[in-house]
Amino acid sequence: MALFILILGQGGIPATIGEFQSKPAQIEEFNRKTIEDTSEAVLELIQQEFGDDWKIMKRIAECESGFRQYDSKGQTLIGQETKDIGLFQINPKWLKKAGYFQMDIYRTKDNVRMAKIIKDIQGLNAWEMSFNCWKNL
Numbered sequence: 001m002a003l004f005i006l007i008l009g010q011g012g013i014p015a016t017i018g019e020f021q022s023k024p025a026q027i028e029e030f031n032r033k034t035i036e037d038t039s040e041a042v043l044e045l046i047q048q049e050f051g052d053d054w055k056i057m058k059r060i061a062e063c064e065s066g067f068r069q070y071d072s073k074g075q076t077l078i079g080q081e082t083k084d085i086g087l088f089q090i091n092p093k094w095l096k097k098a099g100y101f102q103m104d105i106y107r108t109k110d111n112v113r114m115a116k117i118i119k120d121i122q123g124l125n126a127w128e129m130s131f132n133c134w135k136n137l
Contacts, residue, residue: 039067042087042108049116056124056137057088057115063133064089069108076106088115088127 046061047054061067069087071077076086084091090098090105094114101117103110118126127134 042067042069042112045109045112049112050119053119056134057119059134059137060124060127060130061087061115063130064127069111086111088112088118090114090118094118 042061043058046058050057058067064084065077065087067087068077077089078085079089082089082091085105087108088111090111095105097117098105098110098114101114103114105111105114
């Protein structure tokens with residue numbers, strides 16, 4: 001019995017084998033990011049983590065990162081000036097605390113989990129730089 005794995009490329013279109021022939025070590029990483037970073041999966045994760053506040057937190061993620069954890073090259077989205085990280089554009093000053101909780105905020109799930117911790121500590125003030133974008137929700 002043979003096992004076939006469908007690898008999705010950009011836009012959910014099946015990728016060709018040629019795309020990965022020169023980089024076989026990246027297949028696993030690509031699959032993890034593709035599965036983990038679908039809009040539906042991220043939205044479900046935000047709903048689970050933030051409960052009744054999920055709508056405002058979804059909007060904050062849209063304002064902060066365009067609702068993306070990864071850039072077009074599959075790398076974690078990093079703010080150009082601030083060096084903020086991922087979906088919720090978490091400031092690098094939180095890396096130590098994330099490490100304490102054994103979270104890798106360069107991954108979607110942990111970025112959302114860390115955003116919840118930050119919100120519990122600072123409230124929505126942590127995302128005050130994008131306030132004008134999300135204030136009317």
